[in-house]
């Protein structure tokens with residue numbers, strides 16, 4: 001009897017829908033929630049256990065004994081049927097986790113889906129869309145690099161996220177414009193499971209802020225609430241804008257990151273190790289990954305406007321590994337990767353951006369960038385008097 005049930009379960013796992021995890025879509029799940037009727041991966045099965053057996057009863061399809069009625073239940077339900085109910089009202093701004101998403105996000109989603117049943121009925125996610133949120137986040141100091149508690153206040157109506165040094169402070173330490181804010185989950189970067197990264201524009205420069213919440217749920221709540229407010233602001237600012245374009249924008253900041261070597265504008269300067277981050281249509285580079293401000297920004301326009309990326313460096317350049325040349329109307333940027341895989345991956349990501357047409361928001365960003373670039377060029381000339389290597 002046991003062998004027959006196992007055979008049925010393994011056949012069920014081959015069916016479309018059941019062959020990926022019901023929660024994070026990773027391939028070939030081998031676990032299941034026997035009372036809910038979904039097949040899940042080993043990682044998500046660990047999160048299901050945290051829900052408690054009154055919500056989800058976790059079993060291995062291969063290792064555990066299954067009763068006939070439980071197997072019958074799995075036959076009658078399965079991932080597609082259950083998700084059609086429990087994920088029916090996932091809002092557009094909400095991103096279902098992918099296998100590579102941080103654990104804190106998968107936990108947030110699984111609790112929301114099965115325990116709080118936020119996506120089963122219309123309006124179950126309304127609490128992300130109130131447009132306001134106040135709470136404590138630990139923020140990394142720009143100078144002393146220590147994490148300290150700060151009061152953060154979101155006001156979508158006003159279009160701002162502010163933070164205060166003290167709970168009773170009247171004036172905020174900083175006012176972040178929501179229109180340019182990108183929030184990313186960044187546990188690895190700041191070495192905390194609940195890590196979040198906020199990138200935003202201030203004086204035409206991209207500023208980074210690193211924070212974490214005490215609780216994983218709070219981290220997820222901040223992340224989703226900020227996505228919801230960004231979504232609603234974009235929809236209000238650009239009436240009639242395609243939802244795909246908004247989503248592209250919401251997700252585009254979760255771009256590739258990594259070290260590359262870079263030379264200066266004259267191409268004769270020494271190559272320096274820089275941390276690169278793709279942020280919407282910009283490639284930012286930092287001296288260190290957690291710096292508040294980048295050393296510089298490379299705007300990635302459209303191929304039709306003369307932007308190009310190719311492998312290799314111009315003739316006569318000494319390649320420090322695997323070269324990449326980014327051509328912009330202003331200048332060529334010469335970069336080098338440690339291995340060919342990285343080189344291909346960066347070129348692929350950059351090409352992908354350059355083939356996309358510019359949205360109206362992109363065009364506004366480009367104007368800002370040009371202003372900043374002209375300003376920088378002037379200051380470079382000034383700096384050259386005292387600093388012969390120039391700005392980099």
Ligand SMILES: [Zn+2]
Nearest residue numbers: 021024041044
């Ligand atoms: Zn999973």
